[in-house]
Amino acid sequence: MRSWIRLVVSILASYGAGFLGSIFVQDGVRTWYATLEKPFFTPPDWVFAPVWFVLYGLMASALYIVWEKDPHASEMRGWVPLFFCHLLLNAAWSIFFFGFHALFIAFIEILFLFWCIVMLIVGARDIDRTAAWLLVPYSVWIAFAAILNGTIWLMN
Numbered sequence: 001m002r003s004w005i006r007l008v009v010s011i012l013a014s015y016g017a018g019f020l021g022s023i024f025v026q027d028g029v030r031t032w033y034a035t036l037e038k039p040f041f042t043p044p045d046w047v048f049a050p051v052w053f054v055l056y057g058l059m060a061s062a063l064y065i066v067w068e069k070d071p072h073a074s075e076m077r078g079w080v081p082l083f084f085c086h087l088l089l090n091a092a093w094s095i096f097f098f099g100f101h102a103l104f105i106a107f108i109e110i111l112f113l114f115w116c117i118v119m120l121i122v123g124a125r126d127i128d129r130t131a132a133w134l135l136v137p138y139s140v141w142i143a144f145a146a147i148l149n150g151t152i153w154l155m156n
Contacts (some may be wrong), residue, residue: 021093055138057117092109121136
């Protein structure tokens with residue numbers, strides 16, 4: 001696959017997962033989420049969009065770098081398919097949390113997402129260290145989100 005096609009697919013896939021998840025977030029934030037008890041460390045609502053915009057950009061960059069360098073990428077096995085599968089988990093969290101209001105299921109799901117991100121970082125490290133480092137802020141944010149999700153679940 002040509003390099004520029006991989007770049008476009010990397011960007012569209014990463015931001016596409018974010019867009020899919022945001023469909024469920026839009027209504028939920030203004031209605032249901034606003035009524036929940038939240039811990040003192042909950043960021044203001046306006047923080048989430050810019051943070052996710054940056055994180056999806058970092059994810060797209062990591063995907064593109066690894067896709068260009070992974071010897072198994074042309075066979076669509078290894079790291080790249082795992083990345084695409086992880087995007088499904090990324091979008092699914094918003095569906096569980098905001099769409100279905102299933103706080104516990106969302107909590108369990110985000111733990112799987114975190115584990116998958118760790119596996120992506122470990123796998124990327126063997127292919128390109130920069131790509132691995134690009135995913136570290138994402139893993140930190142998801143770890144924080146898991147703590148926040150778990151705390152909201154316990155409080156409600």
